[in-house]
Amino acid sequence: MWLIVGLGNPGKEYTSTFHNCGFMTLEVLAQKHNIRVDKLKWKGEYGRGTIQGEDCILLRPHTFMNLSGQSVIEVMRFFKIPLDHLIVIYDDIDIPRGKIRVRSSGSAGTHNGMKSVIYCVESQDFARVRIGCGPVPEQWDLADFVLSSIPKEEQETMLKAFEEGAQAVEDILSGKPVPGGRNRGGSHHS
Template sequence: MKLIIGLGNPGKAYEDTRHNIGFKVVDYLASQWNAPLTQSKFKGMYSISHRPEGKVMLLKPLTYMNLSGETVSALMDYYGIELKDIIVIYDDLDLPAGQLRLRQKGSAGGHNGIKSLIQHLGTQEFNRLRIGISRPPAGMKVPDYVLQRFSKEEIPEVADAIKKSAAACETWLFKPYLEVMNQFNGT
């Protein structure tokens, strides 16, 4: 089984914030696949789809960003999912809004959700799909910025990034991740 993980924070207050773009991609896939996240286990909401490429789990950890690794590692252990079969989708301050960057490993780069995953998985080597949210304007603190909603000007490029991210995830179901990286990086 493959596991597509979108990082974010639960609750209406965080629903459309920059930090929740990973959730938005998983929600988009769930809608496209008619696979609502109705199952709950280990503080996460998920669904399992039987796709032509095999079984795929869509997951939104509900532990808040800083503890995402708890849910992911528990579900991976429970279902016997290997590291090579996961992809984590999350926001990135260092990329322009809407730009994608796919990697197979790396540090947390200051992202607390990824820090938690690295801690609980015991490795930095797992597939990632980062979506740019740009840097905050001068004088604004990063926590305030990531918990803010996208501007009207950014919404079209963010919507496009969500669709491209979903397409990258779907491509990964039948192609090696390196090929997916070559196809979608920088789009």
């Protein structure tokens, strides 16, 4: 069994913000595989289904970003999911918008949701799919930017990134090796 987590913030005001790229990518994956992520438990919303022949739990923590790890560890303990069967999808301001990066381990960088997951699972050794939403425009504060809505003119670029992110999860589940940091996806459109 695998646990696939999309990081984000609950609430309508955060729905289409850069910080919810993890939620939106998870939703693309769920729709593609007809998995309803609508059951409430473990401080989040989850659904269960099969992707690439693998039994998967899809999880959207509802703890707000900086406590996401609490939800993740509860699901991992309940289903006895090992670290090598955890995939976390989240936004990354250090990757250009429209690109994704897949890694098998690493630090959280500036991402508080990932800091929480790493703290709660007591390891950095799990796969992650990072959805690029950078760079932060010079005139913006980091927190204000990631909590801002994705502009209309960038929604198509970001949707392609969500689709690429969903494909990256499928690749991991298919047994394709997780690279140390290979970029995938389209180019950044200014």
